[in-house]
Amino acid sequence: MGKLTVLSIRAALKTPGRYGDGDGLYLLVRGPGQASWMARLQHQGKQRDFGLGSVKTVELAEARELCRQYRRELRAGRDPLVLTRPVKGMTSTFKDAATEFINGRFSGAALSAAKARLETYILPKIGRYQIQSIDAEMIAECIRPVWTAKPETGRRLRDLIIRTIRHGRPDGPLLEATLAKAVSDRLPRQPSKANYLALPYSEVPALVKRLEAKGGIGALALRAVILTAARSGEVRGANWDEVDLDAAVWTVPAERMKMRRPHRVPLSAEAVAIFRAAEAHRRVGTDLIFPSPGGKVLSDMTLTKVLRDLEVAATTHGFRSSFRTWAAEQTSVSGEIAEAALAHAVPNAVEAAYKRTDFFDRRAELMAAWGRFTTGGGGKVVPIRQGDAA
Structure with missing residues (x-):
């Protein structure tokens, strides 16, 4: 359980300083209205600081999830800064690509359902990453929590992510089939309908x-x-x-x-x-x-x-x-x-x-x-x- 709360953050915003939440997450207050989140993590024996965004746009729960996500990426040998840095000729984050895809593909209740899946399960975990950097391991980690608990939801999330990649990357159509198999290979078998x-x-x-x-x-x-x-x-x-x-x-x-x-x-x-x-x-x-x-x-x-x-x-x-x-x-x-x-x-x-x-x-x-x-x-x-x- 983190140390910071919504009320303690409001109080902290009045006084410049660094306020720890635990597990490497900090709130940096530089002055009135100037506050941002930072993750201080160990990587290859060295301490590194990662900016996670302004407190105005990133809520406490999202900052905690980002900190955990950055830690997972480092443990997997991936650099979060590289994953979020635009690739030459490719400037879309997964969030941008997914938003464009569902708005062009769905309407009415289907659009509302797709937005809900994105906002609840997907964007908090991989939304800020460049779409070019999303791989099978990242997709599997994103949907693992619901893959066996809610099989139908898990499959819908996997399909939505992969269809977004197909839509948003030049090599997407070529990747679609192999990416789907690679994701499934990294996840446990789902329970049968029986x-x-x-x-x-x-x-x-x-x-x-x-x-x-x-x-x-x-x-x-x-x-x-x-x-x-x-x-x-x-x-x-x-x-x-x-x-x-x-x-x-x-x-x-x-x-x-x-x-x-x-x-x-x-x-x-x-x-x-x-x-x-x-x-x-x-x-x-x-x-x-x-x-x-x-x-x-x-x-x-x-x-x-x-x-x-x-x-x-x-x-x-x-x-x-x-x-x-x-x-x-x-x-x-x-x-x-x-x-x-x-x-x-x-x-x-x-x-x-x-x-x-x-x-x-x-x-x-x-x-x-x-x-x-x-x-x-x-x-x-x-x-x-x-x-x-x-």
Whole structure:
């Protein structure tokens, strides 16, 4: 724990001097309004000082992270000053390149989600480095903390970094494939989807009632995840122009889908009620249906915390498994329809070419039954329509 606090920094700014936070981090105050951060670290047996920026632009938490990051680079035999120094003909930092990339590639909720990932996980660690200096080891260290704890987030972070490099470096397209493999080789194996804890479907209705009683935007979003059988990120990033509540359909754009294809989600009456309840949480400046208090995309941890608070031994992703098992054991629809409801890819490319339909009407019947079941209204057995048999 560092010695400095926000209050002690405010007091220190009145008196010139050097104020230590611990672990080599110092606040240098030269006069009124003139203060900056410095990291004093050992390198090859010598003491070196590294400027980390003005206190006006670099907050305490960021300064601590930069100090730790510089120490890691030195231990790895890399010079932080070289990594942050512009390369001849290349003047973009990773932050500049990433900002340009996401603003040109994404829009709406997808842009908000990309910004949130950058600001939360990536920029504090590698944002100030020149994009030309980013290598596989640095990428791996950046995403290691979430790689196994939140596999989907880890993969999205890796892909965002590598796509930024592809966009921002002349040799980016040539590096893309080898860089992705080199990063993966430096990281532990991620848990398989089978390791996502799923709540037995028989216990889902009771949980939905508890979530309704709990209230709050996190519980509301989690109810939407359960009722739609959608992925957490698809629900958290959903915005109002994607839904037609009168028609009871939610169209997730391709850019927000794992398979990069648009997906129409039929909304049961119970799911529509959840989306209408979300209207009370509308915030100025955002179109998100389930916004955080700050108007940004809810983090996956928000939904995880709801489950932890209720002492539920399951993951958010696991509710898709709960739905799939229920569909197999309690309805008469084919596996093909159930898989389509989950927006899973058809494994055989030739078979996929013949399946031009998204089975919307049949999925609507299935989701209506799921909605009734999860809210205590029954929903056991969806009749087989011609062509539904597996």
